[in-house]
Amino acid sequence: MSLTVEIVTTKPYEGQKPGTSGLRKKVKVFTQPNYTENFVQAILEANGAALVGSTLVVGGDGRFYCKEAAELIVRLSAANGVSKLLVGQNGILSTPAVSSLIRHNKALGGIVLTASHNPGGPENDFGIKFNCENGGPAPDAFTNLIYKITTEIKQYKLVRNLQIDITKVGVTLYDIAGKPFTVEVIDSVANYVRHMEEIFDFAKLKDFVSGKATGKPLKMRIDAMNGVTGSYVREIFLNRLGATESSVVHTTPLPDFGGLHPDPNLTYAKDLVDTVAQGDYDIGAAFDGDGDRNMIIGSKAFFVTPSDSLAVIAHYLEAIPYFQKNGVQGFARSMPTASAVDLVGRKLGKEVFEVPTGWKYFGNLMDAGRLCLCGEESFGTGSNHIREKDGIWAVLAWISVMQHTGKGIEDILKQHWSVYGRNYFTRYDYEECASDPCNEMVATMEKTITAPEFVGKSYSSGGKTYKVKKADNFSYTDPVDKSVATKQGLRIVFEDGSRIVVRLSGTGSSGATVRLYIDSYEQENVLGQASVMLKPLIDIALEISQLPKFTGRNAPTVIT
Numbered sequence: 001m002s003l004t005v006e007i008v009t010t011k012p013y014e015g016q017k018p019g020t021s022g023l024r025k026k027v028k029v030f031t032q033p034n035y036t037e038n039f040v041q042a043i044l045e046a047n048g049a050a051l052v053g054s055t056l057v058v059g060g061d062g063r064f065y066c067k068e069a070a071e072l073i074v075r076l077s078a079a080n081g082v083s084k085l086l087v088g089q090n091g092i093l094s095t096p097a098v099s100s101l102i103r104h105n106k107a108l109g110g111i112v113l114t115a116s117h118n119p120g121g122p123e124n125d126f127g128i129k130f131n132c133e134n135g136g137p138a139p140d141a142f143t144n145l146i147y148k149i150t151t152e153i154k155q156y157k158l159v160r161n162l163q164i165d166i167t168k169v170g171v172t173l174y175d176i177a178g179k180p181f182t183v184e185v186i187d188s189v190a191n192y193v194r195h196m197e198e199i200f201d202f203a204k205l206k207d208f209v210s211g212k213a214t215g216k217p218l219k220m221r222i223d224a225m226n227g228v229t230g231s232y233v234r235e236i237f238l239n240r241l242g243a244t245e246s247s248v249v250h251t252t253p254l255p256d257f258g259g260l261h262p263d264p265n266l267t268y269a270k271d272l273v274d275t276v277a278q279g280d281y282d283i284g285a286a287f288d289g290d291g292d293r294n295m296i297i298g299s300k301a302f303f304v305t306p307s308d309s310l311a312v313i314a315h316y317l318e319a320i321p322y323f324q325k326n327g328v329q330g331f332a333r334s335m336p337t338a339s340a341v342d343l344v345g346r347k348l349g350k351e352v353f354e355v356p357t358g359w360k361y362f363g364n365l366m367d368a369g370r371l372c373l374c375g376e377e378s379f380g381t382g383s384n385h386i387r388e389k390d391g392i393w394a395v396l397a398w399i400s401v402m403q404h405t406g407k408g409i410e411d412i413l414k415q416h417w418s419v420y421g422r423n424y425f426t427r428y429d430y431e432e433c434a435s436d437p438c439n440e441m442v443a444t445m446e447k448t449i450t451a452p453e454f455v456g457k458s459y460s461s462g463g464k465t466y467k468v469k470k471a472d473n474f475s476y477t478d479p480v481d482k483s484v485a486t487k488q489g490l491r492i493v494f495e496d497g498s499r500i501v502v503r504l505s506g507t508g509s510s511g512a513t514v515r516l517y518i519d520s521y522e523q524e525n526v527l528g529q530a531s532v533m534l535k536p537l538i539d540i541a542l543e544i545s546q547l548p549k550f551t552g553r554n555a556p557t558v559i560t
């Protein structure tokens with residue numbers, strides 16, 4: 001039976017502007033009449049003529065409204081001339097899995113249904129993001145075009161009575177006004193697991209994890225935080241690597257993440273940290289809702305900062321077969337990330353790039369063959385195997401390093417610092433502040449730090465004095481396509497290389513979140529406590545930014 005395309009009249013909604021990573025709003029905003037339809041229509045139209053006859057990947061982190069949104073996308077895509085959709089079973093695909101699928105299937109792109117590390121459920125957040133044919137998040141020019149379309153939209157196209165069952169794997173063919181349209185519901189994990197098997201030496205890792213090679217099994221606690229990684233974690237760590245059932249927890253993806261805040265950091269992954277702190281595990285790891293973030297802790301909850309994690313993996317790339325095969329190109333990090341990886345890059349004679357916050361800025365460098373490993377301080381680590389950060393990949397990388405060195409995580413870090421020195425790093429998040437005072441704070445601070453007399457000024461606190469060497473609002477010119485991103489964060493760099501960075505989050509769904517990043521390098525004094533070592537700089541940052549005054553907050557919501 002041939003199905004007909006319906007043209008539905010609509011009006012623009014304000015504020016459909018994608019942030020650091022897609023559009024994120026409360027579920028209640030997305031479920032308003034035509035809200036999701038408008039945004040998806042804009043995504044489809046932004047692809048221009050390439051859309052007709054194309055293949056798209058659709059899936060998300062299983063949060064509340066994912067399934068309904070996935071079905072809606074099928075009906076809109078069918079009406080807009082897409083030829084084929086690959087849909088994760090039950091609408092489930094991790095963000096790294098979408099990226100991998102786009103690349104393997106040479107798809108035009110993918111629509112990812114997630115608000116990532118933001119809480120889920122009917123009262124919380126939903127999100128939609130578009131990834132392009134390289135598998136990476138759409139760059140600024142593309143998301144600006146999507147936004148522009150949302151401001152002018154008058155109609156969307158829909159095949160309303162297309163019946164679809166995404167709970168079962170299988171292929172369904174449709175006739176849409178005389179043109180063929182295919183929906184293939186795919187196993188959510190199979191392609192990704194195969195991809196990981198190509199990158200890592202699973203046989204070797206299995207012997208290591210099971211204890212066959214060492215005489216004692218690796219004691220792991222992998223916490224999927226009720227997010228999308230649950231199914232992937234079970235298949236990889238239990239079925240392929242032979243870990244015991246008790247090595248994995250919270251592995252059922254739930255629409256509200258079981259009430260957990262699926263953000264793998266010391267605050268929201270407290271259960272993991274407290275459990276591993278008791279000393280019974282060699283490695284603990286957690287992921288965010290959509291599986292692109294990771295947190296790694298060692299025995300007794302020894303915390304690995306994401307900046308250090310990146311540097312250590314860079315140092316031991318030979319432990320991962322993928323890099324032996326494909327070679328090692330340059331490294332990169334986002335601007336607020338501490339520069340530990342730069343030191344490894346320098347030693348190895350590799351290019352190191354500093355990009356704005358957001359994974360989309362790494363893609364061009366990877367596509368140009370100049371970048372193979374990168375990370376963000378926000379618990380993002382990944383390589384050029386895909387164009388997203390990849391939480392499970394990071395854990396497999398760490399287990400590979402442990403296997404390769406025969407050492408525990410704390411020893412690996414201490415040895416690393418003894419060679420390279422240590423970048424102490426902390427991030428303070430002030431979540432859900434009022435927007436206006438935060439904007440005012442940033443504007444005031446920008447004025448202060450860009451005034452000509454600011455450079456050369458000295459600030460003292462806790463017996464330490466820091467002299468300003470450089471200060472700006474970070475801007476970035478992409479080395480490949482020369483596009484420019486401005487106003488990416490206020491940055492004060494001191495004579496000794498220490499830094500204060502302040503920026504406003506671009507992933508929140510309401511209000512403003514202020515992020516304050518502090519980083520300081522020590523060549524010799526590498527075994528201190530970060531909170532103590534960084535205290536003077538934190539105080540100076542609060543003084544310069546006047547953060548307590550503007551936000552009314554005396555303490556951050558989250559300290560990393």
Ligand code: VG1
Pocket residue numbers: 020021115116117118288292293334357358359376377378380504505506507508515
């Ligand atoms: C945050 C992080 C950033 C990350 C982004 C998306 O952005 O700081 O490093 O790329 O989230 O991560 P912002 O603008 O809130 O600081 V994810 O895992 O939420 O897609």
Ligand code: CO
Pocket residue numbers: 095116117288289290291292293
């Ligand atoms: Co995420």
